[in-house]
Amino acid sequence: ILNVEQSPQSLHVQExxxxxxxxxxxxxxxxxxxxxxxxxxxxxxxxxVMTLNGDEKKKGRISATLNTKEGYSxxxxxxxxxxxxxxxxxxxxxYIPTFGRGTSLIVHP
Amino acid sequence: KAGxxxxxxxxxxxxxxxxxxxxxxxxxxxxxxxxxxTPGQGLQFLFEYFSETQRNKGNFPGRFSGRQFSNSRSEMxxxxxxxxxxALYLCASRYVPRGGADTDTQYFGPGTRLTVL
Numbered sequence: 001i002l003n004v005e006q007s008p009q010s011l012h013v014q015e016x017x018x019x020x021x022x023x024x025x026x027x028x029x030x031x032x033x034x035x036x037x038x039x040x041x042x043x044x045x046x047x048x049v050m051t052l053n054g055d056e057k058k059k060g061r062i063s064a065t066l067n068t069k070e071g072y073s074x075x076x077x078x079x080x081x082x083x084x085x086x087x088x089x090x091x092x093x094x095y096i097p098t099f100g101r102g103t104s105l106i107v108h109p
Numbered sequence: 110k111a112g113x114x115x116x117x118x119x120x121x122x123x124x125x126x127x128x129x130x131x132x133x134x135x136x137x138x139x140x141x142x143x144x145x146x147t148p149g150q151g152l153q154f155l156f157e158y159f160s161e162t163q164r165n166k167g168n169f170p171g172r173f174s175g176r177q178f179s180n181s182r183s184e185m186x187x188x189x190x191x192x193x194x195x196a197l198y199l200c201a202s203r204y205v206p207r208g209g210a211d212t213d214t215q216y217f218g219p220g221t222r223l224t225v226l
Contacts, residue, residue: 034215043217043218043220044201044217046215049214095164095165096157096165096166099151
């Protein structure tokens with residue numbers, strides 16, 4: 001994988017559903033993996049910075065895992081709420097981060 | 110603590126003109142990065158300034174330049190504007206501890222929406 005890729009591109013879920021997205025990144029010369037949440041008309045907000053293979057981070061109902069050997073990270077949202085609706089971006093790299101195109105999540109009440 | 114601020118928030122220019130955007134980082138943050146966000150390309154890294162020096166640069170033409178002042182405020186300049194420069198320009202600041210690793214969280218500003226006619 002040469003670029004950072006995210007899937008799916010968009011996702012519609014019902015309130016209360018749990019969901020997950022994938023971020024794939026080049027596994028060679030890995031430095032760090034960042035997850036951001038970007039709500040419409042707001043600034044991107046950092047969720048997690050992950051550096052070690054096997055890292056698991058959690059913030060409330062949101063958690064993320066990291067596999068640097070195979071080059072992927074999963075973001076999980078448990079019991080989605082309408083306020084979770086946003087675009088979720090991941091970025092890999094250090095000084096020159098490469099961003100994925102994001103996963104747009106819409107949670108319907 | 111005040112967040113990252115960017116001015117102006119919206120800007121309309123015509124082709125061939127130049128533009129200067131400003132970014133004030135969070136107090137104490139010495140690193141400022143600039144990004145361009147377009148629907149077609151997503152979020153792309155322009156450059157990073159650290160202690161008044163450009164530390165890293167993305168793959169953008171020389172028409173895109175920047176600088177950082179001693180108070181860590183940063184400006185980005187785009188000369189000879191083209192229609193394709195229409196985008197949301199975001200800056201982000203980061204606290205870099207002296208002698209520490211650069212994996213710290215970036216804090217983004219609200220962006221400047223540039224429209225080139």
